[in-house]
Amino acid sequence: MQNIVVIGNGMVGYKFCEKFVSHSNKKNFKLTVFGEEPRPAYDRVHLSEFFENQDAKALEMASAEWYTENGIELIVGERVTDIHRPSKTITTASDLKLSYDYLVLATGSSAFVPPIKGVEKEGVFVYRTIEDLEGMLAYAAKLKASNPNAKAAVLGGGLLGLEAGKAVMDMGLEPHIVEFAPKLMPRQLDSRSSQVLQLKLESIGLNIHLSKATNQILGNGAITGMEFGEDDVLDVEMLVISAGIRPRDELAKTCNLEMGVRGGIIVNNKMQTSDDRIYAIGEIALYNQMIYGLVAPGYEMAGVAVDQILGKPERLMADDIDMSTKLKLIGVDVASFGEPFMPASKGHSVIFEDKTKHLYKRINVSHDGKTLLGGILVGDASDYNMLHQVYLNGMAIPKNPAELILPASEGGKSFGSVMDLPDTAQVCSCESISKGDICCSITENGSNNLGDVVAKTKATTGCGGCKPMVVDLVNGTLKSLGKEVKETVCEHFNFNRQELYDLIKINKVADYDEAINLFGEGHGCEVCKPILASIFATITMETANRQPTIQDTNDRFLANIQRNGTYSVVPRVAGGEITPDQLITIGVVAKKFDLYTKITGGQRIDLFGAQIHELPLIWKELIDAGFESGHAYGKSLRTVKSCVGSTWCRYGMHESVTFAIEIENRYRGLRSPHKLKGGVSGCIRECAEARGKDFGLIAVEGGWNLYVCGNGGATPKHAVLFAEQLDDEMAIKYLDRFLMYYIRTAGPLVRTAPWLDKLEGGIEYLKQVVIEDSLGIAEELELEMQGLVNKYECEWKQAIENPEMMKRFKHFVNSDDTDDNLVFVPMRDQKMPKAWV
Amino acid sequence: MQEILKQYESVNEADVKNWFEVGNVSDFPENSGACIKYKSKQIAVYNFTRTAKWYACQNLCPHKMEMVLSLGMIGDKGGIPKVACPMHKKNFSLEDGSNLAGEDLKIATYPVKIKNGIVYIGFSD
Numbered sequence: 001m002q003n004i005v006v007i008g009n010g011m012v013g014y015k016f017c018e019k020f021v022s023h024s025n026k027k028n029f030k031l032t033v034f035g036e037e038p039r040p041a042y043d044r045v046h047l048s049e050f051f052e053n054q055d056a057k058a059l060e061m062a063s064a065e066w067y068t069e070n071g072i073e074l075i076v077g078e079r080v081t082d083i084h085r086p087s088k089t090i091t092t093a094s095d096l097k098l099s100y101d102y103l104v105l106a107t108g109s110s111a112f113v114p115p116i117k118g119v120e121k122e123g124v125f126v127y128r129t130i131e132d133l134e135g136m137l138a139y140a141a142k143l144k145a146s147n148p149n150a151k152a153a154v155l156g157g158g159l160l161g162l163e164a165g166k167a168v169m170d171m172g173l174e175p176h177i178v179e180f181a182p183k184l185m186p187r188q189l190d191s192r193s194s195q196v197l198q199l200k201l202e203s204i205g206l207n208i209h210l211s212k213a214t215n216q217i218l219g220n221g222a223i224t225g226m227e228f229g230e231d232d233v234l235d236v237e238m239l240v241i242s243a244g245i246r247p248r249d250e251l252a253k254t255c256n257l258e259m260g261v262r263g264g265i266i267v268n269n270k271m272q273t274s275d276d277r278i279y280a281i282g283e284i285a286l287y288n289q290m291i292y293g294l295v296a297p298g299y300e301m302a303g304v305a306v307d308q309i310l311g312k313p314e315r316l317m318a319d320d321i322d323m324s325t326k327l328k329l330i331g332v333d334v335a336s337f338g339e340p341f342m343p344a345s346k347g348h349s350v351i352f353e354d355k356t357k358h359l360y361k362r363i364n365v366s367h368d369g370k371t372l373l374g375g376i377l378v379g380d381a382s383d384y385n386m387l388h389q390v391y392l393n394g395m396a397i398p399k400n401p402a403e404l405i406l407p408a409s410e411g412g413k414s415f416g417s418v419m420d421l422p423d424t425a426q427v428c429s430c431e432s433i434s435k436g437d438i439c440c441s442i443t444e445n446g447s448n449n450l451g452d453v454v455a456k457t458k459a460t461t462g463c464g465g466c467k468p469m470v471v472d473l474v475n476g477t478l479k480s481l482g483k484e485v486k487e488t489v490c491e492h493f494n495f496n497r498q499e500l501y502d503l504i505k506i507n508k509v510a511d512y513d514e515a516i517n518l519f520g521e522g523h524g525c526e527v528c529k530p531i532l533a534s535i536f537a538t539i540t541m542e543t544a545n546r547q548p549t550i551q552d553t554n555d556r557f558l559a560n561i562q563r564n565g566t567y568s569v570v571p572r573v574a575g576g577e578i579t580p581d582q583l584i585t586i587g588v589v590a591k592k593f594d595l596y597t598k599i600t601g602g603q604r605i606d607l608f609g610a611q612i613h614e615l616p617l618i619w620k621e622l623i624d625a626g627f628e629s630g631h632a633y634g635k636s637l638r639t640v641k642s643c644v645g646s647t648w649c650r651y652g653m654h655e656s657v658t659f660a661i662e663i664e665n666r667y668r669g670l671r672s673p674h675k676l677k678g679g680v681s682g683c684i685r686e687c688a689e690a691r692g693k694d695f696g697l698i699a700v701e702g703g704w705n706l707y708v709c710g711n712g713g714a715t716p717k718h719a720v721l722f723a724e725q726l727d728d729e730m731a732i733k734y735l736d737r738f739l740m741y742y743i744r745t746a747g748p749l750v751r752t753a754p755w756l757d758k759l760e761g762g763i764e765y766l767k768q769v770v771i772e773d774s775l776g777i778a779e780e781l782e783l784e785m786q787g788l789v790n791k792y793e794c795e796w797k798q799a800i801e802n803p804e805m806m807k808r809f810k811h812f813v814n815s816d817d818t819d820d821n822l823v824f825v826p827m828r829d830q831k832m833p834k835a836w837v
Numbered sequence: 838m839q840e841i842l843k844q845y846e847s848v849n850e851a852d853v854k855n856w857f858e859v860g861n862v863s864d865f866p867e868n869s870g871a872c873i874k875y876k877s878k879q880i881a882v883y884n885f886t887r888t889a890k891w892y893a894c895q896n897l898c899p900h901k902m903e904m905v906l907s908l909g910m911i912g913d914k915g916g917i918p919k920v921a922c923p924m925h926k927k928n929f930s931l932e933d934g935s936n937l938a939g940e941d942l943k944i945a946t947y948p949v950k951i952k953n954g955i956v957y958i959g960f961s962d
Contacts, residue, residue, distance in 0.1 A: 203933070205850075331916060331932075357935060491915065513868075513887070523868075523887045525912035526921035526928075549869035553908045553923035561923055565903040808866065813882070814859045815874045821841065821904050 002029050004309060005090060005098060007080045007251065008106035009035030011044055012282030012298035014061040016104060019306040021070045029310065032098060033067070035076040036107075037129060040064050045295055047133065048167045054137075056130050083255040085275055102277055102309045105252070105265060106302075109245035109283040109293075114155075118217030124239045127154075127164040136240065140171040143237050151176060152238035153226060155214065157184040159327070161242035165206055166330040168240060176207045176236060178226065180243075183210060188325070188336045192353060193360040193378045200332050200358035200379065209234065247284045247291060260286040269317040271305040279305045287317060296429045297321045303432065322392065322429065326377075326384045326465045332358070333381035338374025338391045339364060347373055352405050361405040363387065365397070372397050372404075385469045386418075393425050418469050419476040427473065428459040428466045438470060442477045450474045450494075489748060490527040493520045497673065497748045501535050511536070512550045526552070531748045534635055537671035538743045541788045543795035544634070545805050554633035557809065558796055559615055560606075564822060564833035567615060568608040569595070570632035571622050572668060575642045575660035575680075576603025585625040593618055596830045602639035602677065604630060609831065611818055616809050619796045628794040629669070635749070636671040637678070640664035641689065645682030645699070653699035656682035659728065663697075666732065667739065669792045673746040673755075676739070677711070680704075691719045694752040695735060700724070704731050708738055708766070709752040717753040720763050723771060736785040737770045737778050841902070844878055845895040845945035847934055853948060853959030862954050870920065872896050872907035873958065880947060880958055881907035883931060885918060891949035892931035893958050898922045899942045906944070 004020075006013055013033065020031055035041065042059040050059060057063075067074040075096075082091040089099045111126035113119055123143075125136050143150040152168045154161050157179030169175040177184070183194035184201075198208055212232075217239065218225040225235045247264045258266045258274035264286030271279045271287075281301035283293055292298065300317065307315035324337035342349065342364040352361045361383070363375035372391045377384055387404065390397060397404060421427075423436030441447040441456050453474050454460055460467045488494050493516075495503065500519070509515045512532050516524055529550040536542055544555040554560050559567035571586070586605055590597045593614055595607040610618055619629075632638060642660030646652030660680040670676070679690030680697045689712075690696025696707040696719050703725040710719025723734055746755040759765060768774040799805045811819050823834040859873040859882065867886040872879055879896035896904045901924060909920040911931075918931040928937040929944050936942040948959040 203849075328916075357933075492912070522916065523885065523911075523913045523918070525914065525919070526910040526926060529910055529912065549866050550910075552910065553905075556908070561905070561908070563901075563903075565905045565908075565924075811872060812874045812879075813864050813871045817874060819879070819904050821879075 002101035003099060004029050004031045004102045004104065005100040006031065006033045006104045006106055007090070008108055008248075008282070008284075009033050009037070009041045009074065009076065010106065010108045010282065011041060011061065011295055012108065012302050013104075013106035014041035015299045015302035016106060016281065016306060017067065017070070017072055018062075019303050020310070021072070023306055023310045025310040030073075031071070032073045033075065034078050034080050034092065035074065036079045037131070038077045039130070040067065040074060040076060042130065044128075047127075047130075048163045048170070050130060050133050059130070080251060081254075083251055083278070085255045085278075088277065100277070102279065104305055104309075105273070105278065105280040105284055106282050107248035107251065107284050109247050109291075111241060112244040112246045113241055114214075114243050116214050116217060118219065118223070119241070121217055121219050122222040123219070123237060124217065124223055124241065127160060127167070127240050127242045133167070136167070136238070137171065139238060140168075140173055144172055147237070148172075149174065150238070151236045152240065153178050153234060153236040154240045154242055155226075156242035156244070157181070157208070157210070158187065158242065158244070159185060159329070162201070162329050164240045164242045165201075168238075169205060169330075173238065174207070175205065176209060176234060177201075178209045178212050178214065178234070180213055181210070184208065185334070188334070188340060189376060189378070190341055190362065192351070193362065193376045196353065196355060196358055196360040196378050197329075197332065197334060199355060201330065203358070204330065206330070245283060245291075245293060247286075249284055252280075252284075260289070264291050269304075269319070270308045270313075271301050271317060272308070279309070281305050288319070288321070290321075292321060292323070294323060294325060297323075299430055300432060324388050324391075324429075326381050326388075333377065333379060333384075335377040335381040335384040336375070337384070337388045338372070340374050340376045342373055350402050350405065352402070363401060363405055365401045369399070369401060370396065372401075375405075377405075385466060389418075389421055389425055389427075389469075393422055395421075418472045419480075427469050428457075430466075431458045431461060433457050433459040435473060438473045439477045442474065443481065447474075448478075448483070487747065489531050490525055492516060492522045492524050492528045495519065497531055497535070498745050500532065501539070501744060504532070504535055505539050511547055524550070527748075530555070530635070534671050534673065534748075537636075538788070541669070541791035543669070543793065543798055545795055545799050545802070548805075548808060557612060557615060558629060558633060558799065559610065560633045562608060562833070565819070566608070566822065566833070567610045567612065568606050568632075569610055569615065569618055569622075570600065570604055570606050570630040571627035572630040572664075573604040573639075574664040574668070575640055575657050577642075577657055577661060582625065582627070585622070585627070589618055589621050592621075594831065596832065600632075602632075603641050604632075604639060606632070609824065609833075611822070612809050612811055613818060616800050616806055620800055623794070623797050623800065629796040631669060634671060635674050636669065637664070637667040637676045640667075640678035640680060641693070642680045643682050643685075643687035645680075649682055651685060652682035653701070654682055654704070656680040656688065656697075656699060659697065659704075659731075660688070662728075663732070663735070666789055669795070670739070670743075670788060672739070672743050674749050674751045676752075692716065693719060695719070695738065697731060703727050706731055706734055709756040709763075711751050711753050715753075720756075722763070722767065733782065734770055737781040738766070740781040740785045741766075741769060741777075841897060842899060845897065847945045848947050848959055848961045850948040850959060852961045854962070855960045856950055856957040857960055859956050859958055862951060862956055865956065868911065870907040870909060870911060872904075875958065875960060876962075879904050879907075881909075881920070882949065882956065882958065883911050883918075883920065885911065888918070890918065891951060891956065892918060893947040893949045894920070894929070894931060894934060895945045897944075898924060898927065899944060900925060900927050 041061045079093045080090050081093050111128045150173050152173040153176040154164045155178050157177045165175050165177050183191050212228045215227045225233050227233050252265045265273050265280040267280050267285045273280050282298040304317050326335035347366045349364050359379040361377050364373040421435045425435045427435050441453045447453045459470050530552045533550045544551045548556045590607050595609050598606050600606045640660040640663045642657045645656030677693045678695045679688040679693040681688040681690045682699050691707050691710050692712045697704040705724050706722045707719035708722045710717050824831040825834050865871050865884040870881050870883045881896045883892045896907050908923045911920050919928050921928050934944040934946045950957040
């Protein structure tokens with residue numbers, strides 16, 4: 001058993017532990033790790049997220065238990081003070097002694113504090129650790145209590161400085177960035193892209209001061225300002241210094257390891273220092289005369305060191321280290337790759353700039369126009385992954401390189417597919433995962449979805465920037481194997497509708513917010529909100545009044561929005577049967593509110609041109625006369641159309657109107673993945689066009705024939721025969737099961753016909769499930785449907801009886817005026833909206 | 838119709854001449870929008886409760902010139918707060934008013950300020 005001691009438990013130190021744990025030869029080694037900070041390693045790259053939740057645990061790379069479980073001894077809050085090379089031992093501040101066979105230095109760096117007069121004043125901070133942030137937060141809170149408009153400056157307009165700027169802004173202080181160079185992010189951006197970034201950042205409230213050399217920090221005890229020139233002063237009450245890093249190499253000095261002139265411990269391509277038992281990795285290692293301040297090279301160094309020590313000597317650090325990087329700075333995409341600033345002697349640049357949209361894209365191309373050498377993207381880095389791969393793999397580029405960066409409307413084309421990349425292409429640079437690793441995980445190692453691939457390869461778990469490519473690779477590979485690719489509802493939920501239905505039901509999720517907090521990310525959109533609204537409705541039969549703001553506009557106002565922003569009103573006329581008195585009521589209401597009136601395709605009457613504030617007034621009168629909502633606005637049961645049937649028709653076999661009314665009233669208000677329509681015909685002449693509906697019943701000798709999964713519309717489809725000669729009771733039983741199974745399993749906005757098309761086994765399988773109960777869920781489906789039927793209530797009645805719900809039926813919040821932009825013109829004794837210009 | 842559109846021009850917070858009071862925070866539905874009137878303008882106001890942010894823009898959708906944006910569903914696209922027009926689901930950024938599909942449509946945005954539970958919209962006229 002040999003001892004490995006790691007000094008430093010930052011991101012790179014942690015990565016060493018992680019690589020160690022997954023190494024086949026680890027049983028021959030004992031690993032001890034010292035961390036100076038009071039907690040285990042955390043994600044410093046995302047430090048500014050600490051302000052959003054102030055949850056240090058959320059940033060942890062791994063919990064303290066993880067180290068224990070993996071047999072690693074982690075000692076935090078303990079600083080190593082000396083290395084004794086002859087005896088191969090170390091000593092800590094509390095005089096602990098430990099011997100090593102291999103020592104790994106991963107002490108990282110500290111913030112560089114320039115020697116400015118007054119830098120020791122109260123209110124001056126560095127931006128490096130969680131403790132630094134906690135100090136800043138406490139100080140900011142104190143400042144804001146006495147002055148709500150307090151200002152804070154960040155010294156340094158580099159990558160970290162801008163992150164600190166965001167932190168300061170999130171604290172509610174007026175943020176100022178002070179940079180010595182004449183541009184922001186001088187190491188990564190050229191002057192033009194830097195100007196675009198500056199414009200964007202200024203537009204969101206950052207104040208930027210360039211070419212400023214700070215002479216001294218003003219204030220008596222606490223900082224009150226920064227002085228640049230004689231009369232050039234910026235009043236600020238807090239300062240965050242983010243002017244670069246210095247390697248924490250003081251330990252190397254105690255034992256005479258070879259060092260660079262400006263700091264850093266010199267290492268070879270095995271990550272060995274001048275002492276072959278001592279390794280250095282991360283921001284303390286001086287490799288090829290450079291300190292690498294990015295996390296990806298640090299991770300690579302950790303991997304090399306583990307392999308070198310545990311026995312895989314052929315793994316070496318590459319000579320060229322890719323410094324390409326993509327990040328989101330205060331919500332702005334910034335990326336640079338390859339050679340961002342290329343001298344004209346080496347090639348040409350193609351530049352696209354649109355300051356109105358805060359966009360800048362530059363690519364550098366070799367003189368022969370065949371090779372991509374590097375580039376810069378600001379404002380929109382969605383092309384980064386592909387461009388980066390083209391650059392890394394020396395792939396061919398279009399004849400007109402501008403196509404790579406032009407917006408689609410200007411002749412740009414989306415370039416290539418990730419599946420075209422060579423297997424060796426590195427997709428996840430944080431974890432060094434190639435395209436081949438990802439594809440093999442599926443083709444050879446049994447991964448079946450993105451989750452499996454991530455768990456097995458660790459791709460995307462670093463910065464996450466490669467996620468879109470990994471998703472495309474996983475989907476592309478699954479598709480090439482003929483496996484089903486999971487369709488997720490939108491960017492906010494990585495699930496399909498059926499999975500969401502199950503998750504919400506099983507976990508008894510209360511509302512949309514809880515659902516997105518538990519199973520989603522971001523803040524939703526017009527795609528996932530109505531899908532979840534529909535799911536909630538089909539689990540609990542809640543009306544659109546409970547969560548109105550996740551409903552599509554039609555459901556939110558319980559009416560159909562029309563061309564000019566007015567609404568139409570459709571009361572339910574079950575089975576199309578209507579009394580003269582009901583007709584008169586509709587006529588009276590339509591006249592009173594001056595509504596355009598038309599008979600619909602579903603045997604009811606549509607009243608057009610109502611303004612939002614009129615809707616409740618109209619419905620009050622309709623409800624008083626016994627009408628209820630027709631749900632014409634919802635993805636829900638619309639109508640069950642009928643012919644007049646045996647009660648009047650000389651050919652009629654059964655009472656089609658009676659049965660249509662019974663069915664329509666049974667499923668009224670039922671929300672589903674898409675609209676649902678039904679029909680009941682009294683004989684095979686089929687006057688109700690029942691086979692053009694999602695479900696249809698046609699009277700025959702001995703009962704009803706049931707047809708399912710038809711529709712009219714753009715792609716008409718006849719419903720197919722499902723069961724014959726059913727009595728009323730059996731017909732409803734099958735309908736309950738069929739509809740509930742469809743509601744549970746269909747994708748969003750998929751009607752019954754395309755749902756059946758995709759259902760494996762087709763109509764025969766559907767018959768097995770519904771008629772023969774092959775899944776053993778028939779009774780459950782019936783019970784669920786009966787539960788929904790029992791809970792029905794008219795949502796319009798519910799709304800007009802509740803003053804809180806009525807509040808939304810108003811055009812203006814701050815005025816009782818109505819929309820004065822509406823213009824109607826006469827048409828055939830009625831009215832219509834004035835045509836668009 | 839074009840005259841109606843001309844009334845709406847984005848206002849930067851620095852150019853605000855009039856912080857116009859439009860109601861209490863509680864008058865505006867959570868994670869949703871509502872419409873307010875300022876002179877002859879209709880302004881959509883959005884209360885992003887999830888992020889504790891407020892946005893305002895013209896109520897007029899420039900696509901078909903309807904006063905409907907306040908009725909649209911809100912959310913985000915890759916972190917950018919947005920509204921989807923209820924008519925044809927055109928998506929607009931509430932940060933800069935641009936069309937998120939890159940179409941040549943733009944809406945005017947206005948700064949919102951909350952003070953002591955009162956909502957103010959910033960106008961330059």
